[in-house]
Amino acid sequence: MTNSTAKPLGKTKKKRYLWIAIALVAMLLLGKMLFFSVPPKPDYVTAEARLADMEDSVLASGTLEAVRQVSVGAQVSGQLKSLKVQLGDEVEQGQLVAEIDDMTQQNDLRNVQAALATRKAERQAKQATLKQAELAYARQRQMLARDASSREDFEQAEATLNVTRADIVALDAQIAQAEIEVDTARVNLGYTRISSPMSGKVVAIVTKEGQTVNSIQTAPTIIKVAQVDTMTVKAQISEADVTRVRPGQKVYFTILGEPDKRYYGTLRAIEPAPDSIQRDESTSTLTGGGTAASGTSEAVYYNGLFDVPNPDETLRISMTAQVFIVLGEAKQTLIIPSSALGKRGEDGRYTVQVVGTDNEPTKRQIKVGMNNNVNAQVLEGLSAGERVVSAEAAAPAVAQ
Structure with a gap:
């Protein structure tokens, strides 16, 4: 009885020890993998x-402008009576493009012409008075020489002669001034007929027929004329890149409507100062060192300019251009x-x-x-x- 019971207990102990040994080996292997394994080589x-x-190029954002563009304005006030052109029309230099109601200017011209005529008539009358004064002076001089007249009468005749001559000189000056006023009125009358100062295309009509323009404070714009057969690209170059670019470098750009087509040109100029220099200086303050300090830290860009032919007028004013200035x-x-x-x-x-x-x-x-x-x-x-x-x-x- 005793021997048969001890045999199963011995087998149980052996089995337990086996499982403990397996667990220890597994723990050792896991520890080696976790703490002693060689890290894999990095992949390249x-x-x-x-x-x-x-x-190698500098990237810049640009805007297209006409190579030449002028604002055709009015130099006199009045109602725009007639507009001779339409948007998109081609005009020649000296061509009549608009007329302003000229009734006021005609009246001004007639008034100054009448004033000039009055001054001339006054001079003619004064010229007759001068003749009379000269005769009286000569007569008094002869009579004084024969003791037939008093010295007082002679001096009175001499004074009258001198005053008459001075009046004529003053009238001559008034006539010259009146002639200037006539010329000015005639020029102002001519300003009512507005002509284009150059050949080009009408790209904007600012004032419509029937509107009243006032030139007292500023010259109002009637139309804008531009030469669009050649376009100027104004590229904004950052201050970090502007030191690497020079006039004469090759440049090309693309537009949003044709991203795969390149337009080529040559950089002709880089403006020496950014556009911000044109702002009111009152927005800047002087520091203790005597330098202007801006209240905001804006990015600084310098305009690079180049021209590109536009014979088919595909390129238009104010288009956005993606510009590449080729350094090498x-x-x-x-x-x-x-x-x-x-x-x-x-x-x-x-x-x-x-x-x-x-x-x-x-x-x-x-x-x-x-x-x-x-x-x-x-x-x-x-x-x-x-x-x-x-x-x-x-x-x-x-x-x-």
């Missing part, structure tokens, strides 16, 4: 050095991604990691030309077809 993203066309370009040159460039050395060369046949990266020094932050031009140190590390994928995180 590679790119092949290849031949391609490359361009190369055809079929060796390029790699800019992200593959490492640190730049004192000699100007960059470090890159070249992946060999064993798929292991090795460092190499290369000489770089243009770099537009997307691709870099390789001048020395690499050959077409070689692979470089452009990015390194992050290794998987180890659980803690």
Whole structure:
């Protein structure tokens, strides 16, 4: 009885010890995996050095304007009696485009002409008085010489003669002034007939027939005429890029309606100051150092100007242009991604990691030309077809 009971108990102990041993081994293996495993090698993203066309350019936002545009205004006040053109019409220089009611100007001209005639008549009358004064003076002088008249009568005749001559001089000045007023009135009458100062297209009609214009304070605009066979692009270049651009550089742009078509030109000028310089100086205050400090930190842009032919008038005023100012370009040159460039050395060369046949990266020094932050031009140190590390994928995180 005693021996038969001890045998099952011994088997149970052995089985328990076996399970404990298995659990300890599993825990050891798990600990080794968690705390003593070697992290996997990071994966590399590679790119092949290849031949391609490359361009380094400055991007700017531009606006199209007519190469020449003038506002044709009125220099006299009155009702716009007749408008001779319509929107979109082609006009020639000197062509009559509008007429203002000229009744007021005609009346002004007649008034000053009448005043001039009055001054001339007064001069004629004074001329007769002068003749009479000269005869009286001569007679008194002869009589004084013969002691037939008094010295007082002679002096009176002499004074009358001098006063009459002075009156004639004053009338001559008044006549000259009246003639100027006549000329001015005649010019003002001519201003009622408005002509185009240049050839071009009517791009805006500001004042309609029947409206009354007032030129006392400002010259009101009747129409706007522009030459649109050539357009000027005004590109806003940021202050970070303006130091890299120069007149004479190649430039092209696209418009929203034709994003795949390029219009080419040559940068002809860069305005020396931003548009903000035209703002009222009262918005700026002087600091203690004597420099103007603006209340807001706005981005600063300088206008670059270039012209482009527009024979078919596809380009229109105020269109938005995406402008590219070309700093440099190369055809079929060796390029790699800019992200593959490492640190730049004192000699100007960059470090890159070249992946060999064993798929292991090795460092190499290369000489770089243009770099537009997307691709870099390789001048020395690499050959077409070689692979470089452009990015390194992050290794998987180890659980803690």
